Amino acid sequence: MMAFCTSLLLLSLSLPLSSLCPLLECLHLHQAAAPLCCCSAVPQRALTLLSQADMKKAACRGFTALAAIVGSLLLLGAGGAAPAAAAATGSGRNNCTRSCGGIDISYPFGVEPGCYHAAWFNLTCDLSFRPPKLFLGDGTVQVLEISVPNGMVRINSSRLLYTVGAGASAASGPWGRGLPIGGPFFLSESRSSVALVGCGAQVQLRGGDDESLIASCAAVCPLDGDRRIVVESSGACAGVGCCQANIVLGYDSYNIQVNRLNASVYAEAAVYLVDQGISYADEVAGSVSGYFPEALPATLDWVINHTGCPSVYRDEVASECVSSSSRCVEAGNNVPNRGRRCACDIGYQGNPYIPDGCQDIDECMSPDIYPCHGICTNGLGNFICECRSGYYGNASAPDGCQDINECLSQEAHSCYGTCLNLPGTFHCQCPIGTNGNSSRKGGCVPIKNSSPGDKPFCEPITNSSPLNLFACTRYMNLNPQTFYLSVSGLGIGLGVSGGTSLLLLAFGAPFIIRKLKERKVQKMKEKYFNQNHGLLLQQMISHKADIGERMIITLRELEKATDNFDRSRVVGGGGHGVVFKGIIDLHVVAVKRSKIVVQREIDEFINEVAVLSQVNHRNVVKLLGCCLETEVPLLVYEFISNGTLYHHLHIEGPISLRWDDRIRIALEVARALSYLHSAASMPIFHRDIKSSNILLDDNLTAKVSDFGASRYIPIDQTGVTTAIQGTIGYLDPMYYYTGRLTDKSDVFSYGVLLIELLTRKKPFVYRSDGGDGIVSYFVSLLTKGKLFDIIDPQVIEEEDGEVQEVATLAAMCTKLKGEDRPTMREVEMTLENLLVKKKQVPWNTTSRKYGDDETTAHWMSSEQVSTEASRQYTIEEETLLSAR
Template structure:
């Protein structure tokens, strides 16, 4: 028999993975980030719309992450293809902090005019522009005038003049001396000025005034918040150092926010478009913070957790997008100012605080007491009675009620039990209706066999699991807890699903009706469901040999054989093909991963856990849903658009193929450069270096010649 794991098989599997994984990366180039994108470089976070790999960034926001000089040190991040170093990225303020290299222009040739440029590493067309509100011009020199001209039209944007008190150079007088003697705004030895217009590049004109010393002139554009020192400006060899500067960035150039339509780039709820002088960007709405460029990226700010910023001298209550600051109960006034809340004297407001006894006010509340010689409820009229009247009433009550108390004591336990049983019965009926059990009965009424199998009572499941004994728990995950039980002499798996959105119940019931008709040897069979609990219970056939994840990621060098891995991959592909194309109605799994692929005693694959699955009408190619899945396996296109298609499962299956080849865990793998398992695999595949990541066991089971 021919060896399944031949080199042809390895190449074919790698080619299949490339087919499954590369298109989503390319298609996502202008749409949004995927779960497989690099999100950090060194200690710098990379938020979308920025990204490193193709398909992980918005057009024009590609970055380069590479190791330090000589391959040593922490990785460094650069704009574009790697000329301008990035120090920090802020989506909240739409800024990028960069290392801005100073310009050293020598005058040792006797000339009086020099020219230079700033921004040579930035694209002329954007999306980056120097922030005029954050940066300043800094000049170190003697008797020198520096002028900055912006853009192709050479508009004047800044200028300053630096003077030195010396008319002739003294021995040892260097530009370092100038820097150390700089007195800031006075213009002595240096000068600085604001930058009034924002451009992506500038022309620099330097004029040496009459009597100016023929020294090298140093010009910097730096963050105005930076307090520089001479050692920051010059390296030991007197070459210039780079100092931080801040760039603004926009998502669309030379455009303004549309007034009547939504902005496709502002993808998060609670986000808005913000027009600037060069175009527009996105920001979270007031009261929210985060990333407006990704779905659900803007999250509510809990102002009550930041009392230094959001001052409240009373009771703070967070609300969506805002907060409420109120005086505590028993106080009134303005809680947003010191001593703004004052005590309410309830005894002076009898119409609002009933008291028919003695009223006593104290800070924040009051006390209402019965008069001396009486007791009872002073908050109601006639509620306080004398002690003598109370004694007479008590005597009569004991005589009449003695017999009733005896009967109540004898029949109490029986009555209580009947009440509890009736309450449980009503509760089960309530859940059955809420979970649309009547709808399910209607859907399957045309097939009595399905109806007999599908509707399972809670009593039967309690009996099958010893009242859901915790000892019966055999697994669990993001969609529920699984119990092992015996039902009709058959070992079954009973899962408590975690459906929390009421509007999804209808779809869930329809899926149950459809899945009941699924019949494929590589799909775990759904046997029935119970709707008499708050959360529906699903009953599946029991698979005893664990998951592919457990078999693949065992301790030690030996795992599943290469033959078994190839066969399992083919079986899973057949199951997905059946669900997508051959079932009575297409079913998209939505959470394909190795832990959801079960293996029986013969290592036959069984696709399981349909807690997130959705059926799709035959006349549709997809459906928009809330994004669900597992990090590392999630399709980037589905993550951004929320549109579920068969390609969503196909991408996740491609990740499983990578996992089969490498024996590495997609959900917690990180390469040296901070990349995910998928991005690293695709990169090595393109470089023909798969030997660096493929499981050594695969090569040990191959012929040397074939490898």
């Protein structure tokens, strides 16, 4: 190596350092120990020159002759570096392997010496397999796909088996063996996840210099009556037998730890670092290794150089980016100082590491990727999308081009007669009684001593849209005859002779137009009915004929009830829709129009209708009907007049709902959930119990609302695996981690609601001084006997010894394991017994609204009524509640 450095030193004496230094970068000597050796051999004067900005920004282009000289020195003095020198040009050899086992190989990757950029990009094509298999480096990690433009390599990621037996609570091990230490590869930050396949186990993925927690998930396997594992057969990896969590920090190695969820149960699990969206279809019971593959696909990102781009500008050209129309980009989004890679400029695609590797994209040949609904013209690195002649607007959007009405500026379009606007063009003619050239000013002259002639004069019918009819009048011996033509037939119709058929068409045109409009409206209604799953809804409620008949409300009725959905009738919107105030049969109703933008939300709408159509309980909001005749489905609810529990509880000021009302509302919500879980025709799990989904009427009677996330559960099942839905702060942690929805998930949310009623804290934002959420902090204070440190001061003064019991019940409801929580029926009975024992005057549930008069409101009796200073509900504001 010293001889090699000496050769470079001698070369530096005869060549400007401004030429030599970029060459060193081109040869990628920064990846070995050579830079230190060579820099130590260069005089101090050279070190000063090496630090100049122009040296750093110099590229390898234009140094071909110099590269040949230094390449010879490398062959003589440092044989191991010869491949890098030969590959410096990007495609210096024609005998490089271009494919292995159907996988394309492009520079900077290569198999033979001289065909790859550096040793890290060396590949092995193992011909002993049929078909051959491609591997990174020495043949440990199998390659499935290489994408040079995207800086991506897909590999087969081997499973890691872990067994946690008696006397142990966890097992751990590394991932990343086979990848070069300090190499250019790291797990993709946008495509990767950690997956655990097993029972009663949790995986924790740690990485980085500080071994911080990056991802975690847990998998459970419920047991049936015979203590056998119940396996989710849908293939979803959602917490039953299999779980997965996305990885947002990409490293080349990780530490994996598997923990047992139950200390008394033997745990065996397989862990994969794989692409997101893993699924499985085999049974989980038994030995994991007997049912699951040894490896699954994973995606690696890579860099060409561990240093950043040459300047603060990310598009600065780096020495590796030899193609024109290429640029340098910083790699990685979440881990700093990852390194750099090359990419083609926008509008180009290909390989930026070889000369002319980036080629212009013909966007006009890929309308699915580059939509153009007009005239597409390809350019270098871009394309132009324009509306056709006679149109204006945005040609990239469907229906974005609008017809130009040339008749609004006749002179600009050289029309000095009567102008008829047509799609994409216009027709100009001389007025009746004139003749000549209508495109010239003064070109139309009166016809003397003659009739208007046989030439028809046409005018558009302004109210004929979308048919675009024209009324044309022909003068036959001074007797006018009128006939009607559409746009498509206008040109032909101008030359058609009059007669009886024209008279029939003239008299029948209005009738035809009306019938065509009615037919179009009816077809649209049928389309929307099918689009909104009308047939599915009919099937869901077919066994309740009276309900099905009562629920169907026509669009005409709702238009009348809401003044054609006038904007003045909009009273607000919630998470699932916009609400209009309306009156049907002298009753005020809330008309909810769902904000449906994806198929899943249409399913939620139908789900909400189906759920509420089966529910009849005084503490559950009543669904009056629905309309499927519009593009956006409509629901009609009973009108709930007095706000949500959230708004009453969290008003400004020290005084809120009285404690008597809070505990009664808690009981009413418990009754509703108990009914939904056990007394309804089919068990219903709400999934989103929270204070803003509890409506209050004028008597402060609670009504549970917003069933868009609810699920039916077959009567012979205790739960189901679903996509996670709910509100953070109220969400059951076991449901969140496993995806397993049971009645105990609602119990947890209800427990959080009890804590909210006791403390008047908002669960979704509250954090203690130590960073704990409201549930853990509340339970810790209860355990330490310091409960009143968090209880609402108003409750402390108004309660009569029952707070401790309610707090204990809330703690029971929010236990980590679902099986340790009570049922809603048990909760209901506990609260009923508590209220029976409570010694106080009977409740007066007349309408109450709370104000900021602290002295009066604090001591007011149950018969007193105060006004709410911070929130006065008008009838419009009250209708808003149905959206939540």
